[in-house]
Amino acid sequence: MSSERLIYLPLGGAGEIGMNAYVYGYGKPGKERLIVVDLGVAFPDMDSSPGVDLILPDITWLKERADRIDAIFITHAHEDHVGAVAHYYEALKAPIYARNFTAHIARRKMEEYGHPEDAVQTVGPWPHQQGAGPFKVGFLPISHSIPESSSLVIDTDGGRVIHSGDFKIDLTPGVGEPFDAALWTEVCKDGVKALICDSTNVFSLAPGRSEATLFPEIEKLVSSAEGMVVATTFASNVARVKTLAEAADKAGRSVVLLGRAMRRMVEAALETGVMKDFPKTISPEDARGMPRQNLMLLVTGSQGERRAASAQLARGKYQGLEMKEGDLFLFSSKTIPGNEKGVIRIINQFSEMGVDVVDDSTGLYHVSGHANRPDLETLHDVVRPQVLIPMHGEHRHLREHVKVAEARGMKGVLAVNGMMIDLSGNEPKVTEYVETGRTYLDGTSQVGALDGVVRDRIRMAMNGHVTVTVIIDEEDEPLGEPWVDPVGLPKTGRSNAPLVDVLEEDLGQFLNRAGAKTLRDDDKLNEELRRIVRQSAMNEVGKKPEVTIVVSRLS
């Protein structure tokens, strides 16, 4: 019998930015007790996942071992870390531990799905340690773009591991705890087996800037504006929301919070005490009567999301408020790759209204929540782990992070989703490859990304769809003419006759010629009808549609 071992297994987040889900295990091989760190979501897009509501990590491996899971720990309340807790609560049924602000957000999600709120337990920061089977886990405060973000100090008899969570090195983060180098040094002084480390900004070569550098610039911009000012950022970036509100306050502007998430997050930060005070806000109703130059709206929708407040203002009124020539719109945010078109759309809509738009291109009005390369190196130096394992990055980020570590004499391991790493020995090694993937929340159902459901929808989006109905009578003869219903195809093509007529004509000719053997054979008939529709449509309109054939037999 082999002895106990410590394992690390990313199921989401290592090979992509989004849907974080990491597993640690300790015990005899194949019988390790397990903890899960973060259970997040990723967001769908029209290219690869049209109509999908959310993307969740595939946790089949975990479900099959649910009896071995002692706890779920959530590092912070961003959707890509906490977004799947409610969706997977029933499958995993393990207690969920988080700090106060994160727990508050997680409980709202549980509530929304009818799960018990007390499944989420609040844990204090380091030096408190939460036991979970063979694990003791501490929440070590670190700065990020949301309150109470924490790294996890994961202790077992196999040694200490640090899971960085998302972080930046910020000594003046506004809301939330500054990076405390002395505390970190103390925690790491007896040696750290592995640092599992955020890699998002490994390609950013300049040192990161502090949240506190923004206030003077934002204040200058807001004070000098002549009309109404509207600013957007992630609502969960409570420090930024506060900075924006305080700039408004200083400029003699009343603050209006627009968008549900914006109000919720400010409330949550005040209720949980992570934010002590916030400038007085007024309602949209009260704002309507005020001079524009005395207003600042803080709105959701920094990524151009069509239903968010920013996009609604770009299209017209939102809660009775609208933008006008001479107003200013500020993106205190970065556009996430893939969202460019949505953001550009609303910028142009504002331009048509005569609204001036300021974005982050100058760097004056936004700082990242993730550690740039020099700051990653700072953390490496403080932690001095035996091995660095990059996470929270696409493959290119993980690979670069390993290179950065190795260039400075550290040992780096590139582990992507599904690679189980044994951390026990002196040399970390891959012990197993676990199947991973994506699960789509599609409406209210969960479907596998490879199940074909979404693939079929993409095909219809590309090629259109044709329904063919044929009735075969008791003598196995076609009854009447075939009926064709195209959706999403040009009405006419090369011949200038309606496409539906051309298809019905071609199918009718085939049926008239078809022998009894073909007409009796469902598979054969289906195959031939499909082939004719696709070929005929190709000739007419240059597209091969998806086809549904319905053969009704009266016999």
Next chain:
Amino acid sequence: MSSERLIYLPLGGAGEIGMNAYVYGYGKPGKERLIVVDLGVAFPDMDSSPGVDLILPDITWLKERADRIDAIFITHAHEDHVGAVAHYYEALKAPIYARNFTAHIARRKMEEYGHPEDAVQTVGPWPHQQGAGPFKVGFLPISHSIPESSSLVIDTDGGRVIHSGDFKIDLTPGVGEPFDAALWTEVCKDGVKALICDSTNVFSLAPGRSEATLFPEIEKLVSSAEGMVVATTFASNVARVKTLAEAADKAGRSVVLLGRAMRRMVEAALETGVMKDFPKTISPEDARGMPRQNLMLLVTGSQGERRAASAQLARGKYQGLEMKEGDLFLFSSKTIPGNEKGVIRIINQFSEMGVDVVDDSTGLYHVSGHANRPDLETLHDVVRPQVLIPMHGEHRHLREHVKVAEARGMKGVLAVNGMMIDLSGNEPKVTEYVETGRTYLDGTSQVGALDGVVRDRIRMAMNGHVTVTVIIDEEDEPLGEPWVDPVGLPKTGRSNAPLVDVLEEDLGQFLNRAGAKTLRDDDKLNEELRRIVRQSAMNEVGKKPEVTIVVSRLS
């Protein structure tokens, strides 16, 4: 009777980047003789135009006035300027004028669609002027990222107008003509009524850099690489392709051109004489036997296009060549907004192979083909027009360009697609709003963007599709059970029963209960069946699918 007037009417390109199509007219109001400047395309995306092959400007207005069109002038051979000439040749039937290289490319397009090549006529550069009705038009050389790009000097009795086309101010463009300030000053010395001007880079505040600055950096990179080097750029950027090839040559590497466009453009540049020489290239077959460090591949696909050589190399072999650990891939290009995900996908695929990827983030390996703000101002100063009308930009670019002009004491007019501007008087004014839009080339058919064809496809992509077949017998009674065929929907939902069973059950119950009146009424029956499918699917899987109802009556 009013006197003659000079008009400008953008039909595409003013309010978007892409599908350029500008009209100038001279004559009595409503009877002006017309010329068209550029006939380009834009490219579809999954978000708004899935399955579409190309986006063309809607030229309904022009078609209705085809007898008044004297000529089409093409400024340069980029797809967004020349891409629609073959598609619209039959509708417009006007002679097409272009310089040698552009004409060469345009003729290939005409040939492909079976149109006469001699419809495209080659015109020499300024001081040559081509007559067309009341117009005399000269091609004034200017630098851009493709050979023989030209501004147009458009003369009528109404005065001289300059249409900049796409341009940058480059004194050392490599291939193609440098910006000749003396020539431009001479052309403009007697006064210019209007400058219709490229606005693409109006938000770029630093002066643009010359193509010539790239060679030393690219050469350094290529020489120091240890494995194979693969570089991508737009094939039409012949100067860049040459720079890359010469860097390879200097580093002792043989050049392989991969991708049809890459070979075609180099051939076209040599055949037309715009490029005098090009390093010797070898075939992919010959390259296979050579040491990797002696090879440099120049490949298509700088925007991550799935079928281009770059994406194919990222997935595996292309023409027997493949990338390996230690090789280098260079994007000598900028990612166009909207293409980020495709480009990032191939970067990560290369990362998985151990290939190092270098992009334009350092600015060392790519320069833009468009004039930055200081260079736009240089052109303003050389031309000194009575009025500046920005084009080739989204609304935000056009608006900013007007602001830049006005801040420097010029008169600026913001004209978007469909705004007809009368340039005759001292004050340019909008005289008419013309309906414009987008035409989709969908397979081989042209459909209007608002026709609903693509909207239906998007709906199926979001919501899935269900076919319902019901047979009604001679007595107006349902014959057998309703038949349901879902496509692109989860197989099961809340009840865990197959969705298809749930839908058939609910429809069957309805039909059993339905009165004779409903069963006899096609519209009523359709409406009810559709409503039940959508409601029932919503309950089961949380989605309301698109529905095709086929009711077959035996009577």
